[in-house]
Amino acid sequence: MTMKNPQLLLSMETRRKIMPYLLIAPVIIYYFIFWLFPVINSVIGSFKDIEDQWTLSNYIYIFKDPVFYQSVINTGILVVFSVTVEFLLAFGLALLINIKFKGSSVFLFLAMIPMALPAVAVGAIWTSGFATRGWLNSFLMTFGFIDDAGKFLFLAGGKYASMLLIIIVDAWQVIPFVMIILLAGLQGIGNDMKEAGYIFGGSRFQVLRKIIIPMLKPTITTAMILRIISAIQIWLIIVMIFGFNRIPVLLEQVVLNVDELGSEFFLRIGMALSVIVALIVSLVAILYLKVSGSFEKKDGDSE
Amino acid sequence: MNNSIKRNIFRSARLTSLYIVVAGIALIIIFPLFFLFSFSFMSDYETYSEWPKPLVPSVKAEFMIDKDSEGYHLYIYNKSKKDFAGFGPISFNNSETDLTKLSKYIKIQANCKISIEDINSYLSIVDRDGEIRFSARKDLFANYILFFQVTRDAGPSVLRSLMVALFTILISLSIGGMAGYAFARYFFKGKNILKIGVLFVRMFPAVSIAIPMVIILAKMGLTDKPLGLSLVYAVGQISMSIWVTASVFMSIPVSLEEAALIFGTNRIGAFWHITLPLALPGLAACAMYAFIGSWNEVISAIVLTQFNPTFPVVVYKALIRSQSQVNLITAGSITQALPAIIFTLIIRKYILQMWGGVKV
Numbered sequence: 001m002t003m004k005n006p007q008l009l010l011s012m013e014t015r016r017k018i019m020p021y022l023l024i025a026p027v028i029i030y031y032f033i034f035w036l037f038p039v040i041n042s043v044i045g046s047f048k049d050i051e052d053q054w055t056l057s058n059y060i061y062i063f064k065d066p067v068f069y070q071s072v073i074n075t076g077i078l079v080v081f082s083v084t085v086e087f088l089l090a091f092g093l094a095l096l097i098n099i100k101f102k103g104s105s106v107f108l109f110l111a112m113i114p115m116a117l118p119a120v121a122v123g124a125i126w127t128s129g130f131a132t133r134g135w136l137n138s139f140l141m142t143f144g145f146i147d148d149a150g151k152f153l154f155l156a157g158g159k160y161a162s163m164l165l166i167i168i169v170d171a172w173q174v175i176p177f178v179m180i181i182l183l184a185g186l187q188g189i190g191n192d193m194k195e196a197g198y199i200f201g202g203s204r205f206q207v208l209r210k211i212i213i214p215m216l217k218p219t220i221t222t223a224m225i226l227r228i229i230s231a232i233q234i235w236l237i238i239v240m241i242f243g244f245n246r247i248p249v250l251l252e253q254v255v256l257n258v259d260e261l262g263s264e265f266f267l268r269i270g271m272a273l274s275v276i277v278a279l280i281v282s283l284v285a286i287l288y289l290k291v292s293g294s295f296e297k298k299d300g301d302s303e
Numbered sequence: 304m305n306n307s308i309k310r311n312i313f314r315s316a317r318l319t320s321l322y323i324v325v326a327g328i329a330l331i332i333i334f335p336l337f338f339l340f341s342f343s344f345m346s347d348y349e350t351y352s353e354w355p356k357p358l359v360p361s362v363k364a365e366f367m368i369d370k371d372s373e374g375y376h377l378y379i380y381n382k383s384k385k386d387f388a389g390f391g392p393i394s395f396n397n398s399e400t401d402l403t404k405l406s407k408y409i410k411i412q413a414n415c416k417i418s419i420e421d422i423n424s425y426l427s428i429v430d431r432d433g434e435i436r437f438s439a440r441k442d443l444f445a446n447y448i449l450f451f452q453v454t455r456d457a458g459p460s461v462l463r464s465l466m467v468a469l470f471t472i473l474i475s476l477s478i479g480g481m482a483g484y485a486f487a488r489y490f491f492k493g494k495n496i497l498k499i500g501v502l503f504v505r506m507f508p509a510v511s512i513a514i515p516m517v518i519i520l521a522k523m524g525l526t527d528k529p530l531g532l533s534l535v536y537a538v539g540q541i542s543m544s545i546w547v548t549a550s551v552f553m554s555i556p557v558s559l560e561e562a563a564l565i566f567g568t569n570r571i572g573a574f575w576h577i578t579l580p581l582a583l584p585g586l587a588a589c590a591m592y593a594f595i596g597s598w599n600e601v602i603s604a605i606v607l608t609q610f611n612p613t614f615p616v617v618v619y620k621a622l623i624r625s626q627s628q629v630n631l632i633t634a635g636s637i638t639q640a641l642p643a644i645i646f647t648l649i650i651r652k653y654i655l656q657m658w659g660g661v662k663v
Contacts, residue, residue, distance in 0.1 A: 023485035041515035121636035274511035
């Protein structure tokens with residue numbers, strides 16, 4: 001490419017320097033007004049009592065509350081299990097169906113339905129399914145797999161059975177979403193790379209480990225980070241199936257305090273809790289990015 | 304020779320296992336959806352008095368009336384028991400009040416419309432023959448109709464929800480798209496930090512942003528208005544849009560824009576005439592994604608609306624407090640899910656492009 005006018009080149013050079021900042025400015029301004037301002041308000045609010053005096057009592061209240069620790073543990077268990085299980089399954093499935101096959105577009109549509117469903121619908125599906133007299137038991141009985149005495153007590157089960165159900169329901173809704181992200185990434189890897197791996201005598205597993213996974217790493221990081229952020233903030237589906245306070249999780253407690261209990265005192269507790277949640281989410285996300293090495297790239301590095 | 308046979312066998316085995324896996328996943332996805340759909344067409348009687356519950360809704364109900372010294376008795380055919388079972392009042396006579404009650408009861412419990420005149424004529428046959436069996440067509444959409452009667456504000460709230468979704472798409476796509484373009488095309492200081500930074504916005508629980516937002520929106524005069532709500536939704540959607548649009552723009556070769564520059568257009572012209580048309584499918588997918596996000600959101604909407612709730616809030620409030628009626632809840636949730644599913648149908652072609660080059 002030859003430029004006829006050196007002056008134009010120069011002005012374009014300066015323009016190229018300013019342009020990205022101009023393009024990003026609206027986002028920064030928007031986030032200053034509609035994110036940073038409310039967040040600062042929330043943080044300040046969490047350090048004040050009902051009489052508007054500075055205090056730590058909201059945090060002390062939370063740290064003295066056994067339900068808080070329970071919700072931290074529950075959230076932790078749910079995040080660890082659901083994120084790993086969902087990722088491994090989604091990755092395996094994406095590898096398997098990474099070929100254009102007949103009906104792949106219909107399949108893609110099907111896979112996207114669960115993530116498009118509102119929580120009310122997901123809740124309705126599984127409360128009506130996991131009820132002792134729900135469709136799952138009805139189905140099993142109609143086809144003779146169980147008899148009336150052998151009904152599964154899905155929702156009436158203990159705490160760990162309930163957690164397992166939550167993980168299953170979450171996986172049902174989320175695996176397709178993760179799979180689609182990974183599938184999109186896989187399709188970006190050219191066949192020639194894989195073939196080169198095979199030509200040099202690599203086994204299928206070696207090609208997967210040495211070529212596909214490293215090339216897919218950015219996509220994996222994206223999928224994982226989005227999943228971790230939303231997995232820690234899981235609550236609505238739990239409330240839809242079990243109601244408030246059966247299986248306490250962090251964000252459910254935030255909503256409970258902010259929205260359901262509806263007094264100034266609990267509002268401030270909710271704000272303090274959400275500050276804690278935000279800290280936990282950021283910490284985990286940064287930890288993940290550190291471990292996965294995403295910070296190693298320098299600024300202005302090319303993609 | 305031997306090798307090629309081996310390869311052929313391997314390939315067909317792989318294809319077969321692929322189809323088995325695909326069919327398996329499809330089944331796991333469809334199975335629960337099928338019951339959601341199925342329940343929404345069932346009557347109260349089908350969902351609560353039959354055990355095991357029917358797997359598919361029936362299109363008609365069968366009744367029987369007989370008579371003894373206490374009066375007439377009504378029975379309904381119970382498919383799970385394979386026999387007629389007592390239905391409604393223990394006994395009734397052919398007075399106007401009894402028949403009105405009966406007709407209403409049949410309508411509510413079995414979703415069948417049987418007029419008083421019809422019952423009267425049936426009763427005269429019972430007087431003559433001792434009993435009568437008759438069937439009535441079930442009103443399949445009764446739950447949906449009831450749902451819209453229960454949620455009185457449903458119509459206007461759908462309109463409001465659509466407006467909220469539209470504003471959210473406009474805000475997040477324009478602001479996010481600009482930044483996404485910058486991330487895709489330029490190298491600048493702080494790029495990586497910024498790109499991860501916009502994701503951190505999603506880490507503060509949205510509910511807790513909604514509460515201070517009440518004050519900000521009040522100052523702007525946007526309290527309880529669709530635009531106010533979409534300003535809040537856009538916070539999360541913008542960061543998503545940035546990531547998605549960045550990947551979309553990255554997938555379009557810079558050389559195309561440069562070629563346009565050589566031919567004498569300026570950068571804006573090149574973007575407008577070359578990049579934008581090519582990016583349109585991906586941007587459309589991104590827009591639909593924002594639509595789904597804003598259409599399904601409940602909790603910030605509960606905090607931020609008062610007299611003008613969005614459709615999900617109306618559904619949530621109508622259904623969640625009345626946990627008992629499964630068939631009504633399923634009808635309501637299908638009504639809410641339908642627009643999102645239709646939009647999914649539209650974006651499915653573009654979804655892979657949308658996630659194409661996403662990178663941290």
